[in-house]
Amino acid sequence: MVDAFLNSVGHVANGSVLLLMMVGIVIGLLTGLLPGLGGVVVLVLLLPFTLTMSPFEAFALLLSTYAVFSITGDMTSILIGIPAHPECAALVPDGYPMTKRGEAARALGATIFSAMVGALIGAVMLFLLIPVLRPLVVDIGSPELFAIVLLGLAMVGSLSGKSVLKGIVAACFGMLLASVGTNAQTGIVRYGFGSLSLLDGLSLVAIALGLFAVPEIMELHARGRHGVSERPQLSGGVLTGVKDVLARPGLLVRGSLIGAVMSMLPGLGSAVGQWVAYGQAAQISKHPERFGTGVIEGVIAPASANNSKEAGSLVPTIAVGVPGSAAMAILLGAFVVVGINPGPSMLGTHLNITYFMIWMLVLANVIGAALSFVFLKSMARISVVPAMTLMPIVSALVIIGSAVSAARWSDVVTLIVTGVVAWLMRRAGWSVVPVILGFVLGGNAESFLWISVGTYKTSWLHSPVVDVLFALTIVLAVGTAWRKSRSRRRAVASGTVAEADGPSRAWTWGSLGLAAGFTVLGAVALTLAWHWPLEARAFPTAIGGLLVVLGLLEIGVEVRAMTRHRRATPVGDSPAGAGVSPGADVGGVGVGAVPDAAAPVGGPAPDSLVPEPSGTRVPGGGAGLAEPAVAGTATGVLDAAPAAEPPAELPVNRSLAGLGWFVVAAALSYGFGFLIGMIVFVFGYMMSTRRGLIRSALMAAAVGVAFYVLFVLVLNVAMPIPLIGPSFI
Known part of the structure; x- marks a missing residue:
């Protein structure tokens, strides 16, 4: 050795x-x-x-x-x-x-x-x-892997923001998405609707980019000439981050071991x-x-x-x-x-x-x-960097990345649809993190379960390792619910929040609509799976049924909270900073209160407190996260940094306009290929935002050259065939 x-x-x-x-x-x-x-x-x-x-x-x-x-x-x-x-x-x-x-x-x-x-x-x-x-x-073996997957799914409660029920509903939605495609046990195509592109199921790349990238692209357009951050702390910030890591050795070691063991x-x-x-x-x-x-x-x-x-x-x-x-x-x-x-x-x-x-x-x-x-x-x-400068570049990369991952245009459709759902969830105070967790683990759970049953019948349930993992799963799930409930009670007792059922702004018509939509989706999944063989229908039926039950429960919780809020707040007497009342039409879209620009992707409800030592919070459950002052000033920041602060809330109509531009970019790519489509899109977008003819032309040319050199000459990745023109464009 x-x-x-x-x-x-x-x-x-x-x-x-x-x-x-x-x-x-x-x-x-x-x-x-x-x-x-x-x-x-x-x-x-x-x-x-x-x-x-x-x-x-x-x-x-x-x-x-x-x-x-x-x-x-x-x-x-x-x-x-x-x-x-x-x-x-x-x-x-x-x-x-x-x-x-x-x-x-x-x-x-x-x-x-x-x-x-x-x-x-x-x-x-x-x-x-x-x-x-x-x-x-x-x-x-497969029994141990199945138990480990369930243990991972028990993490949903920790990743679902302030409402565990919403997190479980979102995770069920993700697991239902994972059931799309050919069933390995029977060969039946589930929820394929006659589309050949769904034989292999939905793309993880398209789902992940849809959940996290598309809503951010919409917000980039809404920010206009403002950057993501107005006060970047560059001087000393890197060293502070390193010190943060050194101050938490236990967290560092645990995370490293988890990553190594899971990938093993x-x-x-x-x-x-x-x-x-x-x-x-x-x-x-x-x-x-x-x-x-x-x-x-x-x-x-x-x-x-x-x-x-x-x-x-x-x-x-x-x-x-x-x-x-x-x-x-x-x-x-x-x-x-x-x-x-x-x-x-x-x-x-x-x-x-x-x-x-x-x-x-x-x-x-x-x-x-x-x-x-x-x-x-x-x-x-x-x-x-001004958001309108980043928006066309990021849009081009996201669309190309989702399409070339499996060389099919259907993944771009998945990207857009998932992105719209994720944006609605963010606006209504739902976390998107459980969706990706359910999608990643859902397919594995079904596969390992059927392999275990087919190989060991029911004897695998008596394995000591499996039993210990099941026990840990139960303890983790119950412990999470108990800790969140205790944290909530303490917050109510200390006056941090007004009522135990949650902040008024989180209970909106948009959130109620999402709960109803997920419930209907579960019912449709149950109906379509009813006549499939047992091996093919068991998983989507169980998840669909759970989605219906939990969705109805969430609808009841939403209605109850909205009713309490109406009784507690007289008509026309809205406290300062309380935000928009439930059902209010914001920017032409009835999704309730709009989260602050600083609300995190897939994060908790917009009224969450900023976790800074200063204890900064929004008085009276205000419009969003209060940004604490950042020590120090940035040095060497780009001259293009805006002088004025962006609005506290990003307008809904501008976000939807960003979605429209994103769809246009996808349509141009599908029609004329990535090279021509992205050049036209970038030029048109830059011109529409009044960046000037020369700057727009230079940006479009730079994107076209970068695409051709990277993806065609250097990487030579497989491209989906466009409607018009050769596949490499």
Whole structure:
């Protein structure tokens, strides 16, 4: 073992290996910024170049690229509230509100440092597990995986804002979306409606971008010439973020271990560990109600889990030749290319290569983090760029990313529809986080359940490991409900909130309409699934029935709260700052009170308190989050930063206009291809916002050149065929 370790060190010091590692790091950091372009796509594109390489050179290129891919993806989640990849979405609920408060540099500093340390912890864990890898992975079967998925779903209560019931309804909606497509047990296409594009189900990339990106694009348009943040704290903010991480070592270690262990289990997917780490951080927090409003713990936990997953996913790949993720499946192809069989030989004759992989993960993350810190302040200044300048660029990237992930236009439709639903949920005070959690875990739950039943009948229910996990699930779910109830009672007793049923502004006609819509959706799902075979209908029937019952319950809660509010508030006597009364028509859309511009994506109801030591809050349940003053002034901020403050509330009609522009961009891309469609869209949008002919033409040309170079010449990704013209445009 010592000889193998020393041999691996010698290969790390090889000049060609170091050069290829640096190339991989640069490729990973750059491509990580592009929405929809997952790590799998990048590894597939690099795989042909490894044909003539030695095993050490090949793995230096591939592993260094994959190791740093998520670092820059996390940055987009924090800076503009749009996750470049589904596994980066857990950074949005707390990272983006920090940017809105002018703390982008602090959030980025904490994220990069957490990611680096998380990767190191994952690599150390992989090193320590090498002697026991094979039995550890082989003994984990579908019953244990099913129990782990249920444990993850129990986190919904922690991630659902102030209303656990709303969170469970939203999670059921996500699980129902996961049931769309061909059923593996029977071959029946569920909820396909005759569309060939739905045979494989809905795209995770399209769902994630729809939930988090589309509402933010609409808000970018509504902000106009204002930036995401008006008072960015760049000086000293990075160091503050690093200190935040060092002050919370327990949170950092737990998040890293969760990410590594979850990615070690084949079939769970790379996005699961980050959400579980985020939910666990909220679960053990003394103030779980503050998660989703911009707390640093909500950044540290998912960031550390996101970069420890690479080491975890290598465990089953090396030990038994079973890929721990889709990216690891591509890495198996690299094993074949270089003539190595993963499995026992990796822990025997090729142990030096195993150690070499660990070295690559460590060095790539350290160097990648160092490079990210160098350019971090420049990245943070994106938050003060006028929103109307960001809007067309971000829209183009999101549409291209959703379409090229599976090379089909139907994913763009999924993107838009999901985005509209997510925007309505945000406006009505519902959290969108449970939706993505339900979608990610829902399909896995059904698959593992049927495999367990088909393989073990009912005997798997008596497994000690499964029983312990079930018990933990119950304890977690009950404990979350109890803690939230206790927190609510304390808030009422202290006078923080006026009544136990929740703030008046959260109970709006829009929220009631959403509850009714989800109830009807559950009823339709039940009706359509009624005549399917048992294996095909069991899961959607159970989820649809639960959605109907819980939806009706939520309708009752909404009506009861609205009735109480009307009795408590005489007509025409609305307290100052109480917002819009239930049912009020805001900007022509009856969705009740409009959340403040600082309300986090998928966060809790707009009346949440800002989790800052100053204790700043909105008097009388005001229009939104009160932004605390940020210490210090920004230096070196772009000259384009606006001089005036944006309105306290973003107009609904301007947000809907942003949606209209987004749909136009999608339609132009479908009709004429991405190259022509995006050039026309960017030029038209810039002209409509009075940016001038020359500036509009230059921006459109820059977008067109960047698209052609990146996606056609360099990456050569598969493009869906447009209505008119060749597929590459």
